[in-house]
Amino acid sequence: MSTFLVRRLLQALVLLLIVSMIGFAILHLAPGGPLSQFAAGGDMTQADLDRIAEQLGLNRPLPVQYAEWLWRMLRGDWGLSYRDHQPVLHIIASHIGATMELMLSSTLLAMLLGAWVGILGAIRRYSLFDALATIGAMIALSIPTFWFGLVIIYVFSVGLGWLPAGNRYTIGDGSALNRIHHLIGPCIVLALVSTAVWSRYMRSSMLEVVNQDYIRTARAKGVPERQVLLRHAFRNALLPMITITGLHVPTLLSGALVTETVFTWPGMGRLFLDSISYRDYPTVMGILMFTAVLVLLGSLIADLLYGLADPRIARNG
């Protein structure tokens, strides 16, 4: 177990190094740069722009800039934002709460809803409900998330006035109720894809379990069907499901970025967008590294749980 962990962690470090190289190369090779923002204003002269480029160290060769970034990163210094003039870690920390709130709540919603739809679909296989759930899940996976968000806003905020059209809370009213009210729309939108994924996996993993010998045995023994399903089948179908959640982290992060954009939610997705259009290199790199760590952590947990769930899996990869 522990050698497995050490191996995985070493692998993760190598991956992070490659991730940082790819990210750094993409960003810095792109035309334009952090000075565009100021050039557009027209009141800064070329002399000012050249001086600031010099002061930010943007004129040095790329490998030198990368080496310096990496060296500082290794010592725990994530750099200073160009846009904010604040430490990057501090900036990420101040946006992560909003994103986590959104991601966790929608994951919870997706788990509950997805498990319910999946189990019911598995029990009543080939029923109308099952067919509709299947079609619904496929469509949910096919709708552009932002379009769904716009429709939700159009119907429930603009049309019916039930939900706020954006923001995390009303200024001057930070009560829990107010926050939950604001969370409903984005939470539903972000949960759409996860619910579809969960329900599909839940359904097939339930079907797989239901046909195992011990379930048949339980049935044969006359254990009530409800108990068979919930006690035995559900419990055994659940663990593999949790691994799905771990592997689902990148999708969830992408979805969060789009959802935050539509609902003007002040999280990491918005920060990433703002930073990338500003070419705030230190912040963009910081976010990329941070998300890469989250993704790797997600898959590591998934692997560990998968191993726990099914001891037959050899841990050699």
Add this chain to the structure above:
Amino acid sequence: MSADLTGVTEVRIAASPFLWNSPGFRRFRRHRLAVFGAVAIVAMTLACIVGPMLLPYSDTFIDIRQRFAPPFSDPHVLGTDPLGRDILARLLMAGRISLAVGFSAMLISMAIGICIGMIAGFYEGAVGAVLMRFVDAMLCFPSIFLLLAISALISPSVPSIVMLIAMTSWMEVARVVEAQIKSLRTRDYVVAAVAMGASNRRIMFRQLLPNAIASIVVAATLNVAHAILAESYISFLGYGIQPPTPSWGNMLENAQSYLTSAPWLAILPGAAITLAVSSFNFVGDGLRDALDPRMDLP
């Protein structure tokens, strides 16, 4: 010689699902959603190719006096946009672009993914490890983050958007192919071919690739769906295909400020995207069931 023969037999077995009466195809036909998806794709493609020629309006003809006509208004069946252009004409032309982007991005990403996957799967040692770590690293970026970062590199045009999507969607394919090749490698006929002294390239392309075709076809179908969706996301985030060329994504993007006053501008392209993407997903799902009997649960 005999190496060739073994290869051919294997191909015939693997390719047989495409024959009308094969068990695979029958499974596919039973999958009603997949059939619906296939029909929808064909219908949409035909409409987008033929449709614009039959319409009285060009997709770029500007008629300011007719702007914001709602759907079902007289000459414009689906209404007009803020410059008075016919939405039906634009929707169909946009369909050409979006579907073309979807297919071409799929072809390129499949080409990249298959090559990398095959090489990684075939040369297991250092080459394979390095390639697959690169694939893993690319997968560490949430897809939108990667799309956004790379979109910064390019100026938006149809070919560059195709490249952008292809560059960010080949990794899953590479993984699938790698896994397939790895498992096929140990099969007897491959081992036999190696023993007969067949060249590596011959083994890869004549024997391994054809036998991985089932999973590749499934991945390709899902890839088209992904690419169409990706095009709309890039447009939504402001880096999409530029006017006057219409695409479903940029039609939707431009409709946002008219959401309250002219909601049809947003609803129509959104519905077109959803229909196209779900059709490809249905077909992909059906193909998976049909071509991969292991998934066919009792």
Add this chain to the structure above:
Amino acid sequence: MTKHSDGTTGSVFAMPALHRRHLLALGAGGFLAASGFGASAQTKPAPPPPAKPTGQVVVGLSQEPTAFNPLMPGIEVDETVWMQVFNTMWLADPQGNLTPDLATEVPSEANGGISEGGLAWKVKLREGITWHDGAPFTAEDVKYTLELINAPGFKSRTRVGHALVKDIVVKGPHEISWRMEKAYAPYLALLSNTFIVPKHLLEKASDPNTAPFNGAPVGTGPFKWGQRTPGDNITLVANERYHGKGPYLEKAVLKYVPDQTALYAQFRTGQVDLIIGTGIPANFYAEAVKLPGRKIVKIPNASLEILMPNLEHPALSEKAVRQALYASINKQAIIDVIFYGLHKPTESFAPQESWAYNPNLPQQSYDLAKANELLDDAGWKRSGSGVRIKNGVPLEFAVSTTTGASLREQCQQLMMQDWQQVGVSMKINNMPAAVIWGEFYTRSKFQSLLVGTAFRTVIDPDPASRFASDAIPAKNGSGANQMQWQNAEVDKLLKEGQETFDQAKRKAIYWKLQEIVREELPILPIYQYVPVEGYKEGLIGYEPNINARQNTWNMGSWYWAR
């Protein structure tokens, strides 16, 4: 450069991908001169302000203020914060007059503050002003500010004008003097936008670039730094020791809503009390004026929407081509249809409210026949494809602007259709803001740009950095003459304008300059922006100011009628 609010100028463009959406949407039209504006906004006599600061105002912004040290690089929206927390020595009122703030009077040749033909400057400062932390404000702070701007390692925003300052002498706790390397009239205007920072706090930091001050600024302004929720809002609180009028509000919240449509929606539902800066998108104007309990105003703005040709382009370098292109732009259709009639057509690079504006320039009219004639006469022959050719050079070029600016994209498509009719092939080549405003723009790699920008130095009419031939970055110049315009007569006029302090004389110089620009068309002016802002009824004191970069310039004197 007034607020380029609209995003027109820099900011908008520059704006993050998402603002992109309606950036452009701003607009507003035929408007009233800057003067008399405040009066028209409030008809009833206003109730008196409260005795002590009460209530709060939520100001909606579609860009996020992130830079709080007013001397460091930032964009216009950052000034919404600077204006509240800091003060300048003097500032411009809506009529364009400079009024003293930290100084007791604005230096001039008449009062002896400026002497030796503009080489010697002397300023008396107001006494009894304190920083938010209680320390007294003195001439040392002004000296420190001016020196910090020129300090080698400091990332100052711009050194235009400041670089000429030398021999700064503190003559007493509230008196300062310096000398200029050469006479430079626009410096007066530049100082109206130079916020004074506290010496006692910044000099303590080992590196002023990373001082804690930059994240929690301390100034002399009407509001003190409260707290910031990044990505969401900034809260400022009343400075009860403020030396000027007010503040009457207890709290001011600057709320960031990263999308103009969403911001407008929140204004409509009342979550934000007013929208400034990028304003209300043009397509919502008609609806907005009918909102109950809201006042919607078209505000004056000094930014222009122009087509900026690259004068080194083989076709665009020819004057006749530019004149023909200009004659075939349907300005009225652009303004009326795309911008709902809000913006006003213009012929000059100077804002119509400026004292330097020349109203006698020839009027452009949409005339395709004349355009065809101009091109025929200049020897551009139609080829088989309908595109004109001269000496093997086809009359074709690309127009670039930022991606995602949907109204501007509509504009491009209208122009494309018109130009096609006179045998000109135009292509659209739009790019993300961070790309377009990089070297593509600064090093003149574009063919032509559709851009909103201003041609002046803060509020001074001097456009030298945009028009002088030594200001071409692509030719090692140091300004922002990206068209690469070179004209000896213009260079001479620009120099004279900078060295002259007498307004009447300067006016004659700039009138002549406007005539030359109208004739030569180094820029094709389309319209002057008229953005729309809005506020809740009952808010007293809001007053648009074309000479301030943001209309929060007088927030200290705002209050609610209650």
